[in-house]
Amino acid sequence: MRSGSRMGDAMWGLAGILIVLAAWELATRLGAIDPTIFPGPIAAIRSAAQRLPASVFLDNMAWSLFRVVGGFILGAVAGTVIGFAAGWYRGFGYFARPLIELLRPIPPLAWIPLAIIWFGLGEPSKFFIVFLGAFFPIVTSAYHGITHVDPSLIRASRSFGLKGLGMLFHVGIPASAPDLATGLRIGWGLSFGVLVAAELIAANRGLGFMIMNERTSGGSVSVIIVGILLIGLLNLVTDAALAAFIRRWIGRWHGG
Amino acid sequence: MSRTGPERASSAAGAAPMIDIRHVRKQFDVRGGGEALVLDDINLSIAANQFLSIVGRSGCGKTTLLNIIAGLDAASGGEVLIAGRRVVGPGQGQGMVFQQHALFPWLTALENVVFGARSLPLAKAEKIDRARELLQLVGLEASAGKYPREMSGGMQQRIAIARALALDPDILLMDEPFGALDELTRIEMQQELLRIWEARRKTVVFITHSIGEALTLSDRVILLAPHPGRVARDIAIDLPRPRSRTDRRFNEFYEQIWSGLSS
Numbered sequence A: 001m002r003s004g005s006r007m008g009d010a011m012w013g014l015a016g017i018l019i020v021l022a023a024w025e026l027a028t029r030l031g032a033i034d035p036t037i038f039p040g041p042i043a044a045i046r047s048a049a050q051r052l053p054a055s056v057f058l059d060n061m062a063w064s065l066f067r068v069v070g071g072f073i074l075g076a077v078a079g080t081v082i083g084f085a086a087g088w089y090r091g092f093g094y095f096a097r098p099l100i101e102l103l104r105p106i107p108p109l110a111w112i113p114l115a116i117i118w119f120g121l122g123e124p125s126k127f128f129i130v131f132l133g134a135f136f137p138i139v140t141s142a143y144h145g146i147t148h149v150d151p152s153l154i155r156a157s158r159s160f161g162l163k164g165l166g167m168l169f170h171v172g173i174p175a176s177a178p179d180l181a182t183g184l185r186i187g188w189g190l191s192f193g194v195l196v197a198a199e200l201i202a203a204n205r206g207l208g209f210m211i212m213n214e215r216t217s218g219g220s221v222s223v224i225i226v227g228i229l230l231i232g233l234l235n236l237v238t239d240a241a242l243a244a245f246i247r248r249w250i251g252r253w254h255g256g
Numbered sequence B: 001m002s003r004t005g006p007e008r009a010s011s012a013a014g015a016a017p018m019i020d021i022r023h024v025r026k027q028f029d030v031r032g033g034g035e036a037l038v039l040d041d042i043n044l045s046i047a048a049n050q051f052l053s054i055v056g057r058s059g060c061g062k063t064t065l066l067n068i069i070a071g072l073d074a075a076s077g078g079e080v081l082i083a084g085r086r087v088v089g090p091g092q093g094q095g096m097v098f099q100q101h102a103l104f105p106w107l108t109a110l111e112n113v114v115f116g117a118r119s120l121p122l123a124k125a126e127k128i129d130r131a132r133e134l135l136q137l138v139g140l141e142a143s144a145g146k147y148p149r150e151m152s153g154g155m156q157q158r159i160a161i162a163r164a165l166a167l168d169p170d171i172l173l174m175d176e177p178f179g180a181l182d183e184l185t186r187i188e189m190q191q192e193l194l195r196i197w198e199a200r201r202k203t204v205v206f207i208t209h210s211i212g213e214a215l216t217l218s219d220r221v222i223l224l225a226p227h228p229g230r231v232a233r234d235i236a237i238d239l240p241r242p243r244s245r246t247d248r249r250f251n252e253f254y255e256q257i258w259s260g261l262s263s
């Protein structure tokens, strides 16, 4: 999409969000939904703020962000390196691909019990689950990218004397950048999803923990609603930042 | 061959050919077993600074032959010599322009041309200077910062020529370089190429399926016959340049090549 219409699209998107929020607020005020189990947005924010100080929300957000960034970076580095290596070096591909295909269908959350046994309840187990969420889409996209380099570019680079690692770095990797970028965005979204789920099950801080703890300790439904909104907002903002980074990286030559 | 006789060799300047193709044969393994003979006993001597075109039906082995000269593909038999040295790979003086420009989309026009000079023992700044000079030669110095997708087909093909020239090759190998361009751009590019060829004096092997294009450009036209690819005719085009498509002798050559192709 051209950048000229990007602002316009954003305005429409914002309008949609505001309309739904207004309808929600209206529905609770008119008594169409029961505010004790589903308060309106204004009431939810007000009572959540009364129940917990802002620092608690920020603290839990910071923990979730820290875990997702850490696990994502690990998954992105491993996925990129292994995906490129498996696609570029035939022998390594034969060795690694069946292994990846075998592990990929396992939902990352199924690893939680093992993660707790191996890494305990602390941060490493969260990193591990997030790592799994990021790794598979990224390794797949890196592999796809490097195995679908336009053969005429390979030929052209050979005619200028490139081979081996020089060709990998100067042709294979840049040519794979658009595929890799897609994998990074999918991986980021998945990382976020699995982290919150992991925090719901086994954590003592983070947004997922916060909302689950509120339910099990008989706390306020408002905090749960605000927590859910914060999870969505944090994912939205960070994904937009990643998209902007990708546009700066490859947008000019690749388009989009 | 008389060319190798002592009198001939000493009398004519540059008598040793720039490119010597000797008994080149190429077969490909066919899926499901067997082999397909694509080139059979090709023999050609191409003098330095000659502009030679190869014309033939699609599938007759033109690209295969060019790739063998370029060192991108190995012959199944025979050999190619460049300035007397046997071709074992790229980088022996061959510059290549591909049918689909094959520019690197993530590099700007200038960076693509600099890439062409990457194997030369020059400092980065010298490579950039050379690339700017070449962009000027192809008339695109103002587009140095553009990416391939921001350029028209004709501009892309000019950049591809500049990139091939950046290697300062003795030989320019061109595989239907203007095949994808519209007629007007194509004629402009032909004039441009002749201008560059006259300015830089390269040995050019130019593949085309357009008889008119071959006649407009070349000193010599080779007709490649298919199944298997072999040299059917070898015609010297001794017309002065610039050439006119309405010239009587131009049309006689046209008829001669056409009859050779359709027989």
Ligand SMILES: Nc1ncnc2c1ncn2[C@@H]1O[C@H](COP(=O)(O)OP(=O)(O)O)[C@@H](O)[C@H]1O
Residues within 6 Å of the ligand: B028, B029, B038, B056, B057, B058, B059, B060, B061, B062, B063, B064, B065
């Ligand atoms: N790598 C390959 N493997 C098998 N057959 C090939 C290969 N490359 C080319 N050929 C065959 O060789 C013949 C000549 O191809 P090519 O040189 O591309 O022809 P042209 O450039 O004259 O159109 C075609 O029949 C083509 O199918």
Ligand SMILES: [Mg+2]
Residues within 6 Å of the ligand: B062, B063, B064, B175
């Ligand atoms: Mg061809």
